[in-house]
Amino acid sequence: MTGNRRGRPREQGIDAAVRTAVNALLEEVGYQRCTVDAIAARAGVGKAALYRRWKSKAELVFAAVVHDDALPPPPDTGTLRGDVAGVIADIQSSLDNPQARNALPGLLADIQADNALNPRRGELFLVRERAYLVEVFDRAIARGELDRHPDLVAVHAILLGAVFAWLYLLREPVPPNGLADALALPVLAGMIESGTAST
DSSP states (O other): OOOSOOSSOOOTTHHHHHHHHHHHHHHHHTTTTOOHHHHHHHHTOOHHHHHHHOSSHHHHHHHHHTOOSOOOOOOOOSSHHHHHHHHHHHHHHHHSSHHHHHHHHHHHHHHHHOTTHHHHHIIIIIHHHHHHHHHHHHHHHHHTSBSSOOOHHHHHHHHHHHHHIIIIIIOOOOOTTOSHHHHHHHHHHHHHHTTOBOO
């Protein structure tokens, strides 16, 4: 999920150059050989410029391939089901591409191994992902589709886990129209069962 910048100011053009460099290197040499040195050389920037923005290779690659620290507003379709389907489509778009497939095994291992990265990932990425979901739920409450906020951590895990499991663990064929229609109703059913959605 990428979108309009709403985070801290950036030096013009560096983010785009870095994203292009990361994506090209992941396709050419894979995650392990996609080093910060190689990214800096391909993007035509100094390593210091990279480390001013991202504290590690894993953080940099996550920002370039999955999403950075500025998310666009979530889709507003006028219904909770449509909005959840839109969120699922955004997650699928972030995870179901050649660069993500090349990066994720090594990236997840690095995130698990780097204790210092966990608080940073929470600060830069998880907070924004959950704020994105809160916006969806606020709309649903205003429309009368939810009577209160659901458990944010649980819904976040369900949404990410469902898409990740389908793509990387179950390896089921993706329906022609994407995962949104297949997964939106089960997610909503779980919210209704837990008493967080109006029936």
